[in-house]
Amino acid sequence: MHIDIRDVSHDYQTNQGLLPVIKNLSISVKKGGFTAIVGPSGCGKSTITRLVSGLLKPSKGSIFISNEKVISPLSTVGMAFQNPVLLEWRNVINNIILPLEIVSKNLKYNFKRKRALELLKLVGLEDFELNLPSELSGGMKQRVSLCRSLVHKPEILILDEPFAALDAFTREDLWNVMLKLKSEQDFTCILITHDLREAVYLADQVIVLSGRPATLQYTVKSDFKKNKTISDLYSSKATKLLSTLRQQIEIAQSKNE
Numbered sequence: 001m002h003i004d005i006r007d008v009s010h011d012y013q014t015n016q017g018l019l020p021v022i023k024n025l026s027i028s029v030k031k032g033g034f035t036a037i038v039g040p041s042g043c044g045k046s047t048i049t050r051l052v053s054g055l056l057k058p059s060k061g062s063i064f065i066s067n068e069k070v071i072s073p074l075s076t077v078g079m080a081f082q083n084p085v086l087l088e089w090r091n092v093i094n095n096i097i098l099p100l101e102i103v104s105k106n107l108k109y110n111f112k113r114k115r116a117l118e119l120l121k122l123v124g125l126e127d128f129e130l131n132l133p134s135e136l137s138g139g140m141k142q143r144v145s146l147c148r149s150l151v152h153k154p155e156i157l158i159l160d161e162p163f164a165a166l167d168a169f170t171r172e173d174l175w176n177v178m179l180k181l182k183s184e185q186d187f188t189c190i191l192i193t194h195d196l197r198e199a200v201y202l203a204d205q206v207i208v209l210s211g212r213p214a215t216l217q218y219t220v221k222s223d224f225k226k227n228k229t230i231s232d233l234y235s236s237k238a239t240k241l242l243s244t245l246r247q248q249i250e251i252a253q254s255k256n257e
């Protein structure tokens with residue numbers, strides 16, 4: 001397994017005392033796999049992303065990446081969030097190369113630019129290399145953010161609701177951009193989302209978490225054909241899967257403490 005979350009629990013220390021957020025959670029993602037995690041708001045999904053990337057240490061249990069225990073932040077992980085958080089004073093290319101400036105300090109600028117341009121081309125933004133973030137639409141900013149999360153060729157990509165703030169059509173467009181990026185660069189992916197269609201379309205495994213403290217409530221495989229299109233989401237197989245997941249979300253919400 002590439003990512004192995006083994007019997008992890010996490011409590012936050014808050015003003016009101018200890019807040020149990022994750023309880024005895026075990027999740028495995030195989031190399032090159034794509035796992036989507038859904039669950040009620042506030043159940044602990046973003047906490048899982050911080051635990052897997054090594055930004056937070058679990059109160060109990062361990063996380064293993066390629067059989068090595070995660071004990072500190074990892075440079076082999078790329079991350080993208082709901083808010084693209086681009087640096088306003090840097091143009092598109094210089095935003096994308098940021099992780100390379102941290103992880104591969106000695107690389108020549110031209111090499112970094114070439115790598116960033118490859119990605120910009122894949123997401124259809126090759127003509128916007130020199131634009132500032134303020135000159136881009138929301139969907140374009142999110143494309144740049146995806147390029148930035150992949151520029152250092154991470155083995156693992158963690159996405160925390162990256163498409164949530166976009167309109168439905170731009171979102172679907174970016175799902176296909178995501179599939180294209182994945183086919184070019186075979187990373188292992190964890191996607192946090194509230195959008196069941198997004199989970200079913202992109203992932204090969206969908207996990208439903210219970211309400212807080214999050215435990216594993218339901219796991220299902222999502223095995224669309226390789227060259228899928230958005231219209232496959234309207235097939236009877238997909239509709240059935242979506243309906244099952246919707247029911248599971250209702251159960252999770254009713255159990256939120």
Ligand SMILES: Nc1ncnc2c1ncn2[C@@H]1O[C@H](COP(=O)(O)OP(=O)(O)OP(=O)(O)O)[C@@H](O)[C@H]1O
Nearest residue numbers: 012013014019021040041042043044045046047048
């Ligand atoms: N640094 C922190 N200190 C204390 N409590 C925290 C901290 N971060 C998150 N929490 C609490 O932990 C719980 C889970 O938060 P988390 O952000 O992981 O939820 P989430 O599932 O990502 O929610 P959403 O779907 O709304 O993004 C929440 O109750 C939140 O208040």
Ligand SMILES: [Mg+2]
Nearest residue numbers: 045046047160
């Ligand atoms: Mg969150």
